[in-house]
Amino acid sequence: MKQTLKLSLVALALVAGSAAQAQSAGTWMARVGATGIYPQVSSGDLSPPAWPNTQTDVSSDWSLGGGITYMITDNWSVDLPLALPFTHTLTGAGAIAGVGTIGTTKALPATLFAQYRFGDAKAAFRPYLGAGLTYAYFYDENATNTLNALSGGTPSNPTTFSIESKFALSVQAGATYSFNERWFLDGVVGYTWLKNTTTLSTGQTQPMTLNPVSVAIAVGYRF
Amino acid sequence: MKDIRWKLAALAAAAIVAACGGGETADGPSNKVGINAMVTFGDSLSDIGSYNVGSIAGLGQATGGAGRFTVNATTGGQIWTERIAALLPVPTTCSAQTGMYPNIPGLVGAPATAKANCFNYAQGGSRVTSPLGIQSYLWQGAPFNQYNLGFTTKPVKDQMSAHLTASGGSYTGKELVTVLAGANDVFVELGSVAAGAQTPQAAVTNVATAGAELGAYIKSMVVAKGAKQVLVVNMPYVAGTPFGQHLDAQTRGLVDAMTTAFNAQLAAQLAGVSGVILGDFYSEFKAMVSDPAQYALTNVTTPVCGPNALSNPADAPGSSLVCNASNVIKGDISHYAFADDVHPTPYGHQLLSQFASRLMAQAGWL
Numbered sequence: 001m002k003q004t005l006k007l008s009l010v011a012l013a014l015v016a017g018s019a020a021q022a023q024s025a026g027t028w029m030a031r032v033g034a035t036g037i038y039p040q041v042s043s044g045d046l047s048p049p050a051w052p053n054t055q056t057d058v059s060s061d062w063s064l065g066g067g068i069t070y071m072i073t074d075n076w077s078v079d080l081p082l083a084l085p086f087t088h089t090l091t092g093a094g095a096i097a098g099v100g101t102i103g104t105t106k107a108l109p110a111t112l113f114a115q116y117r118f119g120d121a122k123a124a125f126r127p128y129l130g131a132g133l134t135y136a137y138f139y140d141e142n143a144t145n146t147l148n149a150l151s152g153g154t155p156s157n158p159t160t161f162s163i164e165s166k167f168a169l170s171v172q173a174g175a176t177y178s179f180n181e182r183w184f185l186d187g188v189v190g191y192t193w194l195k196n197t198t199t200l201s202t203g204q205t206q207p208m209t210l211n212p213v214s215v216a217i218a219v220g221y222r223f
Numbered sequence: 224m225k226d227i228r229w230k231l232a233a234l235a236a237a238a239i240v241a242a243c244g245g246g247e248t249a250d251g252p253s254n255k256v257g258i259n260a261m262v263t264f265g266d267s268l269s270d271i272g273s274y275n276v277g278s279i280a281g282l283g284q285a286t287g288g289a290g291r292f293t294v295n296a297t298t299g300g301q302i303w304t305e306r307i308a309a310l311l312p313v314p315t316t317c318s319a320q321t322g323m324y325p326n327i328p329g330l331v332g333a334p335a336t337a338k339a340n341c342f343n344y345a346q347g348g349s350r351v352t353s354p355l356g357i358q359s360y361l362w363q364g365a366p367f368n369q370y371n372l373g374f375t376t377k378p379v380k381d382q383m384s385a386h387l388t389a390s391g392g393s394y395t396g397k398e399l400v401t402v403l404a405g406a407n408d409v410f411v412e413l414g415s416v417a418a419g420a421q422t423p424q425a426a427v428t429n430v431a432t433a434g435a436e437l438g439a440y441i442k443s444m445v446v447a448k449g450a451k452q453v454l455v456v457n458m459p460y461v462a463g464t465p466f467g468q469h470l471d472a473q474t475r476g477l478v479d480a481m482t483t484a485f486n487a488q489l490a491a492q493l494a495g496v497s498g499v500i501l502g503d504f505y506s507e508f509k510a511m512v513s514d515p516a517q518y519a520l521t522n523v524t525t526p527v528c529g530p531n532a533l534s535n536p537a538d539a540p541g542s543s544l545v546c547n548a549s550n551v552i553k554g555d556i557s558h559y560a561f562a563d564d565v566h567p568t569p570y571g572h573q574l575l576s577q578f579a580s581r582l583m584a585q586a587g588w589l
Contacts, residue, residue: 049519049574051581052510092584099584143249146589149310149580152573154300158249201247 022181023222024121027071031186033218035065035083037107043093044207046200049152055094056102056198056206061086066218074121079113079130081216092150102147105163106140109192109212111170127175134170134192136210138163151202164196172214182222190214252312256588258399258452260342261313263304264382265403266356267292267347267566268459268575271302272318274347274374276333278325279545282532288547292347292566294527294556295547301569304343304401306576310589311399317341319385324360324373335375337385342398344382347544348374350407351433351440354381357407372533372544379404379437383444394449399588401579402441403504405458405489406565408433409481416477423477427484434458434485438492446498452588454579455493456502457486463512465526466564500582507578511560518574519558526563527556540564 023029043055065083072078085106092099113132119125143160153159174188194210263269275283275290283289288296299305299315308315319342322335348357355361356376362369377385379402387393394400412426421429445453461467462479470478486505493501512523531541531550541550543562562568567575583589 048517050517052514052517096581096584099581099589100587139246141247143247145250145253145310146580146584148249148252149307149589150577150584152577153249154306155252155309155312158251160247160249162247 022121023071023117023126025071025073028223029069029220031218031220032066033216034062035214035216036060036062037086038213040211040213042209046206047204050204051095053094054096057091057093059089061088065216075117077115077117079115081111096150099146101144103141103143103161105138108137110135113172124178130172132170134168136168136194137165151200160201161198163198166196168192168194184220186218186220188216252310254311254589256452257397258311259313260398261308261316262386262398262400263343263345264379265345266349266407268403269302269304269345270347271299271305271343273321274323274544276321276323277331282545286547286549289545292543293562293572294551294568301572303572303576307579316343319344322375326363326373327370332373344385346375346377348376348407349378351379351404351437354378357410380440383440387448396449396451398450400445400450400453403456404437405485406461409461409478413478427480430481431484431488434488435492438489442496446496451498453499455499456504457489458482458505460505460509463509464565465524465561468524500586502579502582504578520560521558523560526561527551527559527568528563
């Protein structure tokens with residue numbers, strides 16, 4: 001489905017022909033593609049009661065992504081990336097390395113970027129830099145039976161966990177390539193300074209540095 | 224173009240719907256290798272009611288729980304193997320044999336009776352090979368003439384034989400087999416040294432032999448008979464229990480020498496044996512008593528069981544076998560390590576179950 005959508009957009013882009021391109025003031029743009037989130041995890045130790053050096057790793061995930069951009073001037077824009085929720089897998093590390101999956105969480109990072117787009121509004125290729133404020137929203141945290149067993153839980157009183165949702169600063173570097181007046185390709189890499197705390201229902205806390213790198217590629221349409 | 228707008232709207236709507244579905248959840252009990260039963264061999268650290276008969280059972284009913292060597296409650300589940308069984312999940316098992324033969328005036332026992340479809344063979348006081356366990360009824364006759372609780376103390380070797388008899392001579396390969404034994408060999412051999420019946424060196428040699436024998440039994444009577452998941456926990460750091468803490472330095476050193484000799488032999492026997500996890504609970508337990516706060520232990524020296532019906536003299540702390548909330552010491556004892564001189568509290572059992580669970584998860588079983 002995702003593939004079909006992307007391919008049809010690319011096909012549309014190729015047949016649409018070329019005309020004058022413009023990312024000029026007042027332009028709205030929308031894009032659809034894929035977004036990947038790669039946490040650069042540095043786990044703190046789980047607070048007692050726990051084995052010394054009990055840590056967690058967090059997996060990457062890709063999801064259907066995209067976004068909306070508004071050109072305030074010919075060079076300054078605001079951008080709102082959109083994506084379906086990401087699912088990250090938490091695995092044991094440090095003292096509990098090798099125990100496998102201890103939980104999963106859904107994540108929905110919402111960011112509003114201010115961007116500066118280099119070059120002329122009509123240039124086919126426009127690199128850009130952005131900075132913004134992210135709200136990293138974590139929800140649907142699900143603990144595995146392994147976490148329950150390792151933390152002293154029971155089936156009737158299982159251990160659950162909560163990952164702190166938090167505001168964070170993000171930066172990005174990307175570029176657009178316009179095929180024609182309407183259609184363009186957008187690629188961007190971002191970085192978010194995100195530190196938060198995971199709390200177990202049994203009371204322990206774990207500070208985590210997630211600092212995710214995000215990667216997105218999308219096909220866009222200029223209105 | 225209209226199409227794209229619709230898709231974006233759908234994308235945003237989907238994100239909002241997904242975001243509203245929040246909440247913390249937990250998976251139910253499960254394991255990754257199809258374990259569907261549990262078989263347990265050992266001593267009081269895994270016993271879930273071999274002696275919960277006669278006077279012991281009566282005391283439990285009257286005062287709020289008995290039959291396990293910990294702080295009892297009227298409901299079970301305190302013992303580490305019970306906690307693991309619930310998480311796998313496998314059916315709640317039961318003591319494969321019940322009965323005891325006390326000869327202390329006023330205490331009533333019950334004949335040893337095998338229980339069908341019960342696969343916890345662990346009995347308080349049991350040793351690896353010798354039937355002369357702690358508080359064994361065998362000490363009641365000449366030349367020992369002891370008055371004691373008359374435990375059956377079926378040795379681990381015989382426990383394993385009993386299971387093979389009960390199960391047609393083999394394992395299905397879907398059992399989790401747990402083995403934890405050895406401390407009673409230390410206690411009996413130490414008693415023999417104290418009585419002047421043998422040298423300390425002989426005691427260390429005897430306990431080391433028991434360790435090697437336990438490893439050999441596990442190979443010949445468990446693994447060779449088809450068991451695929453065998454969790455062996457080595458002998459805990461006995462010198463770190465209240466019993467060990469109160470010994471003079473020389474005796475304490477002897478206890479530790481016996482313990483480490485046993486564990487070394489056990490490890491040598493089990494090295495590289497497929498399907499066997501050997502958990503170094505000796506080191507784990509040592510870490511717990513040396514850094515209690517890391518494990519939320521608030522006390523690793525004082526037993527929580529106060530005087531009870533088995534106390535002798537009457538005002539001394541009693542055996543954990545009939546210890547429950549009605550006869551524990553005052554205060555918040557929820558995170559104390561020891562029920563009596565050598566047995567863990569339910570929290571201690573929880574820590575042992577967590578340790579065992581970690582090993583099973585790392586082996587890909589849990």
